[in-house]
Amino acid sequence: MIVNLGSEIRKRRIQLNLTQEDLAELSNISVNFLSQLERKQSITTRIENE
Template structure:
């Protein structure tokens, strides 16, 4: 059985209403890489890049691989990620920070949001 990771990644990306540019930004990969992965049978991808894509799609690497092996595509059970893209981008940036710094940023954001209400 052939595996096409790009097809599965594309399906999940479209399901979450993300563009290739959004996915590239969220996963810290290039748009060209995402585009080539989705449109070709070239599955030359490192586990680190696949992990980055999985995190950006709010799933796991094994889940992407398992679903790519399925012959008949079945909708995943449970809620589909409806998190707005700007919240995903903030989350992605917070992941890049050391834990203590991310906590300070979150506390500052909470204070700012409370002041806006």
């Protein structure tokens, strides 16, 4: 199964009513990096079913 990490982060952030700035600060990452993740410009993660 392939999971897009950025999409999952964005979905959860919105559910929690957080801005990118809020989540970046809470996560100790830059807003720019978080934005790149959410726009699918950084990471796609493959999760292997066991």
